[in-house]
Amino acid sequence: MGNAASMVAVVVVLLVRAQGGCRYALGMEDGTIPDSDITASSAWSDSTEAKHGRLSTGEGDGAWCPAGAVFPSASEYLQVDLRSLHFLALVGTQGRHADGHGREFARSYRLRYSRDGRTWITWKDRWGQEVVSGNENTYDVVLKDLGPPIVARYVRFYPLADRVMSVCLRVELYGCLWNDGLLVYTAPVGHVMHLSGSPVYLNDSTYDGSVESGVQFGGLGQLFDGVLGGNDFTETKELRVWPGYDYLGWSREALGQGSVDIEFHFEKTRSFHTMQVHSNNRHTQGVRVFSKVDCQFKPGLLLPWSSPPLSLAVPLEDLKDPSSRPISLPLGGRPAQILRCQFAFADRWMLISEISFYSGTNSLFSSVLSLLPSLVPPEPPTTNPMMDNTGNSTLSGERGRGRGGGKRERTFPLITAILIGCLVGIILLLLTVIAVILWRQYWKKILGKVMEEGFQHDFQNARLSQLFHPSLHSSIPPFATSSLLPLPPGCGMDLEKGLPPTQEEPPPYPDAPPYPALSPPFPASVPHYAEADIVSLQGVSGNNTYAVPALTSTSPTAADCTPLPELPRHCLVFKEKLGEGQFGEVHLCEIESPQELPNLEFPFNVRKGRPLLVAVKILRPDASKNARNDFLKEGKILSRLKDPNIIRLLGVCVSSDPLCMVTEYMESGDLNQYLSHRVLLDKTGPTHNTPTISYPALIAMASQIASGMKFLSSLNFVHRDLATRNCLRPIKIADFGMSRNLYAGDYYRIQGRAVLPIRWMAWECILMGKFTTASDVWAFGVTLWEMLSVCQEQPYSNLTDEQVIDNAGEFFRDHGRQVYLSRPDVCPQGLYDLMLSCWNRDCKLRPSFAHIHSFLTEDAMNMV
Template sequence: MFFCLLALTLLTRGTESQINLATCRYPLGMHDKTIPDEDITASSQWYESTGPQYARLHREDGDGAWCPAGLLQPEDVQFLQIDLHKLFFIKLIGTQGRHAWATGKEYARFYRVDYSRNGERWLSWKDHQGHQVIKGNEDAYDVVLTDLRPPIIARYIRIIPVTQVAMTICMRVEIYGCVWSDGLISYSMPEGETYVSSGHAVAFLNDSTYDGYLENRRLCGGLGQLTDGVQGLDDFTESHQYTVWSGYDYVGWRKDTSQNGYVEMEFTFDRPRNFTEMKVHCNNMISMGVRIFQRSECLFKPRPQADWDAERVGEVVAPDERNAKMVRIALQQRVGSSILCRFYFADRWLMFSEIYFLSDMDIAIPTLVTLPPTTGSTGSTEAPWVNTTERRTETTFPFTISRPLGKSDESRTSVLVGCLVAIILLLVVIIVLILWKQYIQKRLDIAPRRILEEDATVRLSFYSYTIGSGNQTQIHQSNPTYERIFPLDLDYQQPSKPLRKLPELSQSAEDSVCSGDYAEPDLTKSTPHQGFQNNVPHYAETDIVNLQGVTGNNMYAVPALTVDSLTKKDISVGEFPRNQLRLKEKLGEGQFGEGTGYIRVISVCGGTNLLEGLLDFLEMSSSEFCNQPDLVAVKMLRPNVTKTARNDFLKEIKIISRLKHPNIIRLLGVCVRDDPLCMITEYMENGDLNQFLSQREIRSQFTTANNIPSVRVQNLLYMSTQIASGMKYLASLNFVHRDLATRNCLVGNSYTIKIADFGMSRNLYSGDYYRIQGRAVLPIRWMAWESILLGKFTMSSDIWALGVTLWEMFTLCKEQPYSVLSDEQVIENTGEFFRDQGRQIYLSKTPLCPSPIFDLMMKCWSRDIKDRPTFEDIHHFLVEQLDSMV
């Protein structure tokens, strides 16, 4: 039926001279042996008969597949490498296990893909949400085809099996794509910006799939969305995909941030080429201040070591009132290995979605014929990639695409009739499936979603609390039984029918949840740094006041009694003149308070007078304030919020103003005399730690020689000690962060770290949070088991999150925690911690992580709270480890 659809498309469309990238899905030669044995290598092999040459899809040669030596451990990195000898545009990967005529049963349930364009710099493929791990096979025989979105442009491909438990792995693969005839190996350009209208972000126009690195706000050394084959829609706020953010298909720049009125881009190619034409797909949404560029100028470099030619190729672009448009620029048969182009603004915004190059090395597309296996043909099935000038809807066909040889008119008519009948039947089947799916979904919505294999999620009764008396601790509950509640709902609700009792917690688990050694403030003192007196309810079991953080998530949780003592004091920062703030860029947006209370804008502000004004306001010298004080972050509260939201905002200001530590983002000032209410905090120029590390490699001779951004293990340890120091300070005040992760740690100069909470408000990290039935969102991959199952947020749950944060750092943030598990499987794994039967899954040790540091992580992930170290212990240990490496 799918073949009929394809044939119908080809027959009705007629002969075309150009190919759509949606059909760039040709097998590259694993099955038909176009790729010879010597171009397929591996890190290891179990036996000679399971060598890499046998990793060919749908073949049973040798012992039936490639199998790496020994049992594959979770921390192992074994790979199958394929050399394609030239650049290919790769859109699809097919995998299969070892069947061996029903005698084998090994297969890879998950795998990763690394790729390289030159064999030296290796990159890890990630999907649109930043996930690296791809779901593989569920049995040894069936083929699983996976679309690579975004696609890969590379010469070398590595398939890396992934497992969570030790097991035998065997694989067969095929790679699908077509020749990358552009020859473009990298482009360099300014970083994309955010389109803001009326104080709200309309579109995020960054190159989110760029595989190079960011340096001084310029993307260098990679390829990304401008070469993914997807042309943006007329409305740049919309996308072909439903799982991405607004503006995803475009990269855009604002004119007022450009010093010279143009965007400069440099393109590097695999070899010198004779260029005939460049095609740029632009957005032309004039109503939004977006136009195609006014004119372009291009310089050429004939060889990599040569200088730029003095003669420029320039072209003025005629104005056009249409929307998205493909602009053709004649390159006049100029020869070059690199091209430097400037695109001049015609309006406030310039947006590109694709850039193509044509040179005299391009050849016409041959008719592709798929020969039967019995012919034994070893001819290449490659088809050169030629760019289309018009956008066609991207279509996915899970099989090899071929074009039949010449057909008579009569046979064409028969095929058309047959295909039309097949289409009608297919539509009927689809309608039936949709109706059935809707019926099932309605049935499923009646009952709460099941998370664990057990009958229900459990948590302690809401009315439980502890009272300390000397060294004794008594546990009181108004209802001693466990109750079924909505999974992960932090608000207790009454069941609609009698509840079935669940197995009670063990004494160790009960102790771990209800007790622990915490610093407890003495409310009789003038400072919140002291401990509680006896007979005062423990803060973790009393009413916890959740404070909205700088971007709207729950940054801190503070005991109500401590809040009362703190909010009786005046705000310790002064009123800053509102007219000295200059809006520069929106950083994020989030919800604040209840009802209609929202964070309106998070802004980076600057101005010529702000530096002096801010320093005078803070009564500080420029040497005391080293993080560029002309840039600050401002949180604004929408004027028409509820009284409760307004009071919460003021309460947060009073408490956060008391936080003064070199590793905590500092509140600098407020604007509360009139609406909108604002709080002004520090802004760190180097961004968050997640992006900072993910754009770097571990330092080596190669990174130094090639000027690739890198870090040392000592740098990672130094940053870790600062995070522990900041958390130690928060713990001394009984502050619970609740969202500690690298995305919430900001980086300054010389690897300085300050803890904040910018993560939840940024679209970039939406995949790190799990939404509960459209309501609350939780960072479950960083949360302790008792926080997920029992709703307990304590300093010990922050210690668990610190262990995950350290794991992120020693992976250089290249992988999301538990990336091989779905969100539901992560929650199921917390149930294994609750049951404590030894089946729980931990994060595995990373190659960069020293063994003592990983041992510390494992202690942070102890099942019982009392077995976890304190922040003071962690900080002292990390300082000792850092000193030992100096």
């Protein structure tokens, strides 16, 4: 059975990879793609809305036509949702013919695509060109090969024009399902080889992810584009490209280590049978096939790596042959969702052109279903002109052999028996899942009833809709609460609401060490706010950046709000996009002559003639009125934050769209990335080439974070998202973390809407949606744990997101079953005691930031 599944997987991979066998029309023309999956930025009328943008059809007025002009903004688009990842090799476009009455078409267009609906990538051809030539008339279909091909679920067509004119568009997509299931791969950036004085660029030029610190991550590129490099890597199959284009290559000397580490992230867990790596072996020029591969397997995103790793040696019999060749490596059917392989150098250079995985989903039932097409011949295609004969003949050959002699009669009963067994197993599994869901719903209702009886008035005032849409009862984790303890006063309940006093204060967690010196209680007037008490803003980055008390005319801080400095928009020179949030984007920009702008918020120590790097938050032009108001409020709030350890607002551009906020930018990056590439320096000194950091340096940085948070708390500001990813170097507290794809895994998505950093959140934040200075203290404890762990893993990395929420319920019940982050190996016990005090169940017993800052500057520095 395993061999048969591998055979089918091989056929599928070949169909996907060979561009000639993956050019099937995906359903715009024949209606397979429903109207609901075709959307647009706008439409001229009901008869030209998105659903009419189907190739070679004449419904409505004959095409999709945007309401706005596409010149010069180029912001109108037609979007197709394919419902799952597809490998796209070809696109077709057409104008509006309407039986001779139409005159509109697009002479060119841009393509943007996304795999998750959040991160959008602009397609570029192999020479870096974004603009695709389109139609010359209203009726001809123009087909364009996508080189490189696209792996995406969503595709957008942006029609372009060189002057003000009407455009209309009809489209079709050609490709096939992306059965590989690969979402992204991470690899070192390729290097440049110099041969006879000429450079050979061995970079991954079509990679559609990000690059940071010499590592490319979050995307796909040349290793999975279906193009195999030749024997001579200086010669390419494409015209007008540079030598080395077909390969991704690394120098052992430039990389500084004996292996190339590549990590593959798949959509779901799969059983890996074989990995095939197409490698160059031009040994006369110092290039050889890798000598060994060590692979680790991770069954799930939050599960540990399976042990032991798989070590595979490469046969060396014919390596004197300089020809490039595919190396097949047996993986033994091991299950994994993440696969990390180390390819050992055999010479000075290693060049890889393509990597293929022969695998199947981790299910015997899936293997059986994949075999059924080889047993039952499908209906032959009739009208699809793009169907490729190679793909059909391959499958037909397998079917022909299946019908030969009596072989099928012996195989089919076995397949049927296995299929029936699998179906029975799946039915039992579904019944079990249904039972679990009903059980959890039952306890959810009990919790809701108890909460309603005990805390009804306070829950109404808390209004959790800001975080948990659409209702409280659909969002609170379903904890078994047969005997609920009362909440400590102040932890998620407003002290001013006049709740009945608790009869007995619940004790802290069992066996908790005393903290007389580490956890002085907050004063009775400690601020803590429900949604009704604060100005709660949905920031550009997608998170509630700062939660602040609602200002009144008599508020002492209200008088401090000075007019925001307006900066001339033309002085901002775009460099790169740092991140993207729900309502806008964060860009890295350059101010070329900052000294010539006297209205900057404060002077800079920038030498004359040198530009100033800044971060610019940009609100999308189509943002709602509420989002625009929040943007302006956020700017006013940030303008009040003047502390050396807080990112400063330098100015705004609000006189015209798009609205912008200009803030400081630290060129050294964030603290998470800085620490994750270092090891803690111990008393024996450095033992390897990895950069180090000392314990006093960590404490000094933690002290600066505490100082910045002390300033925020003095203004009754609540940050809500304190973590190392939101601390820039030199230490300044910011809020860009949520907008960056790099940290998408640190946030938990609630019903497809809000995203929350639950691993850094206090239990009362998760359950009650109440954010206070005390909950920021909890997050500081987690941030301190990250720093002492040198950012090598996520908090609670052994728990799933659901288990983290369940753990918040254990804090609520206080039965002694709550789980704490363990003490890092290099963390002194006294410093770990400080962390534990930050995670006290009773928020009133957590230390203040003033006390934390004092402890870190006076006591922690002497601990070893």
